[in-house]
Amino acid sequence: MAEIRLDNISKTFNEDRVVKNISLTIKDGSFTVLVGPSGCGKSTILRMLAGFEKQTEGDIWIDGKLVNDLAPSKRDIAMVFQNYALYPTMTVKGNIEFGLANRKVPKKERQQLIEEIAGIVGLTEHLNKKPDKLSGGQRQRVALARAMVKKPKVFILDEPLSNLDAKLRTQMRTELIQLHEKLGTTFVYVTHDQVEAMSMGDEIIILNKGVVQQKDAPIEVYQNPGNMFAAEFIGQPP
Ligand code: ADP
Numbered sequence: 001m002a003e004i005r006l007d008n009i010s011k012t013f014n015e016d017r018v019v020k021n022i023s024l025t026i027k028d029g030s031f032t033v034l035v036g037p038s039g040c041g042k043s044t045i046l047r048m049l050a051g052f053e054k055q056t057e058g059d060i061w062i063d064g065k066l067v068n069d070l071a072p073s074k075r076d077i078a079m080v081f082q083n084y085a086l087y088p089t090m091t092v093k094g095n096i097e098f099g100l101a102n103r104k105v106p107k108k109e110r111q112q113l114i115e116e117i118a119g120i121v122g123l124t125e126h127l128n129k130k131p132d133k134l135s136g137g138q139r140q141r142v143a144l145a146r147a148m149v150k151k152p153k154v155f156i157l158d159e160p161l162s163n164l165d166a167k168l169r170t171q172m173r174t175e176l177i178q179l180h181e182k183l184g185t186t187f188v189y190v191t192h193d194q195v196e197a198m199s200m201g202d203e204i205i206i207l208n209k210g211v212v213q214q215k216d217a218p219i220e221v222y223q224n225p226g227n228m229f230a231a232e233f234i235g236q237p238p
């Protein structure tokens with residue numbers, strides 16, 4: 001079980017309160033999308049979840065465990081960023097293997113795990129290539145594979161598709177949904193794109209200025225927007 005619970009979470013940078021008293025539960029195994037305009041605090045929330053940023057107030061629980069003082073590596077979370085950096089001199093295999101070698105996973109196990117994950121994300125044919133020989137979509141798959149290899153309980157994805165062209169983005173949305181079904185892991189997915197949110201999430205959290213506006217299934221958000229902001233934001237063309 002990897003339920004996430006935020007209890008009265010706030011974050012202040014200097015004098016600026018960018019996340020304000022957020023309390024919510026992200027269901028185990030859900031594909032939860034956090035959506036809102038640029039600058040509303042989405043990445044800050046993800047960074048607090050993953051442990052890269054400490055909340056100013058409040059408690060974070062993962063899997064029934066209070067993680068406030070746990071380092072990122074102890075939280076069983078893998079994060080995929082928008083600007084994923086691959087090691088340019090290493091092959092795809094090397095990029096995926098890097099974290100495993102660091103964690104002293106035996107070589108034979110590494111090989112098996114890499115093959116399994118390469119199969120899931122469709123990189124089997126590309127394992128010996130360097131990143132500069134890959135397409136944008138393939139590079140994004142390497143970033144995903146690198147996160148998956150840790151077998152995390154929770155996947156956090158911060159606008160992972162925003163550097164891709166429209167066609168590839170649509171294709172990768174479908175692939176991510178399938179990946180979620182296959183893994184059964186909790187996904188927390190951030191986007192500023194309403195269409196992406198509505199089409200990908202089984203649960204949507206709408207955020208504005210550091211405040212949760214609504215948290216519901218997409219159909220509920222669509223049929224019963226919780227307030228004016230939710231109605232206008234979801235109604236807007238992307
Ligand atoms: P989003 O991901 O929704 O675009 P962010 O979480 O990145 O928004 O940022 C929310 C607000 O917090 C913004 O006003 C941003 O400028 C501010 N902010 C984010 N990180 C820092 C930081 N390390 N120091 C100061 N201000 C920050």
Ligand code: MG
Pocket residue numbers: 042043044158
């Ligand atoms: Mg962001």
